[in-house]
Amino acid sequence: MNIQLSEEERKNGRMDADKLEFATALLRANGAIIIEDVLGAERTDYINEAFTKVLTEFEKNYVFGDGEFNAGGATGNVRMDLPFAAPFIEDDVVANPIFLDIAEQILGRDLTLRYLASNNSMPGGTKKQPVHSDTGPLFPETFNFTTPIHSLVLHVPLCDFTELNGATEFYPGGTHLNPDHVFKNGKMIQKLGEAMHFQAAIMPKGSFLIRDKKTWHRGCPNRSDKPRGLFTFIYQRAWDATSGRMPIPRNVYDNLSERAKQLFRMEDISDAYEPMDNVKGLYHIRRI
Numbered sequence: 001m002n003i004q005l006s007e008e009e010r011k012n013g014r015m016d017a018d019k020l021e022f023a024t025a026l027l028r029a030n031g032a033i034i035i036e037d038v039l040g041a042e043r044t045d046y047i048n049e050a051f052t053k054v055l056t057e058f059e060k061n062y063v064f065g066d067g068e069f070n071a072g073g074a075t076g077n078v079r080m081d082l083p084f085a086a087p088f089i090e091d092d093v094v095a096n097p098i099f100l101d102i103a104e105q106i107l108g109r110d111l112t113l114r115y116l117a118s119n120n121s122m123p124g125g126t127k128k129q130p131v132h133s134d135t136g137p138l139f140p141e142t143f144n145f146t147t148p149i150h151s152l153v154l155h156v157p158l159c160d161f162t163e164l165n166g167a168t169e170f171y172p173g174g175t176h177l178n179p180d181h182v183f184k185n186g187k188m189i190q191k192l193g194e195a196m197h198f199q200a201a202i203m204p205k206g207s208f209l210i211r212d213k214k215t216w217h218r219g220c221p222n223r224s225d226k227p228r229g230l231f232t233f234i235y236q237r238a239w240d241a242t243s244g245r246m247p248i249p250r251n252v253y254d255n256l257s258e259r260a261k262q263l264f265r266m267e268d269i270s271d272a273y274e275p276m277d278n279v280k281g282l283y284h285i286r287r288i
């Protein structure tokens with residue numbers, strides 16, 4: 001069930017209290033929720049236009065390996081870091097209050113934003129990604145021990161997601177509640193995923209698909225003739241240091257809103273980086 005916002009909620013950046021409580025409870029129980037059309041079509045089209053230019057350039061110049069997840073190949077799925085620049089790094093995208101109202105209840109008010117990337121299903125793919133979780137166990141030595149949600153993935157589709165263009169498939173209803181040792185066994189996740197109920201994230205552009213990082217999912221081949229872009233952001237509990245540190249130019253950081261600064265405070269903020277208006281490689285680090 002996709003959650004709908006009223007015009008007023010979208011404008012105010014705030015859901016009604018009952019809806020917020022429901023959305024948060026559903027995310028905890030289901031492992032994923034979709035809130036439709038948070039950004040609005042016009043804003044999403046504007047972002048997508050800028051994004052597609054960067055992605056096209058990246059695809060032309062980047063040398064892909066032969067991994068089956070995010071490296072072109074049969075899945076046609078291309079992972080690209082997001083340039084740390086407008087119109088991507090703006091508050092309605094990275095510090096959206098509709099998202100943060102939910103995320104703060106699950107991850108704490110001092111949550112952090114540790115990962116900014118995109119997963120793009122390019123035309124011509126023929127194969128689904130293997131079913132996977134985006135994280136291994138926090139306590140790999142334990143058995144039959146379940147960790148609560150410690151990080152959330154926010155996916156923002158940049159075009160309408162349909163069966164034709166490879167809407168992400170996810171496994172609602174409890175894959176995130178598996179005990180930690182299950183997350184060590186990628187082969188078992190794939191085997192179980194082949195037998196289990198899944199849902200295609202059919203949603204309009206600018207929606208938010210929010211999921212526990214542990215929730216199983218997979219990218220799907222795009223049978224349309226246009227790239228299917230998807231932002232992927234990972235928000236974490238403040239003490240969770242399981243991510244690399246992103247290089248952020250000091251002058252760009254200094255110009256962010258106070259909320260965005262707080263979210264990015266764990267990153268590598270330095271004068272040694274220059275603003276990124278294009279993407280050179282996997283982590284596109286550009287030292288001056």
Ligand SMILES: O=C(O)CCC(=O)C(=O)O
Nearest residue numbers: 119120167168218219220
């Ligand atoms: O491209 C997609 O639909 C999702 C890909 C993804 O989430 C991943 O590679 O982990």
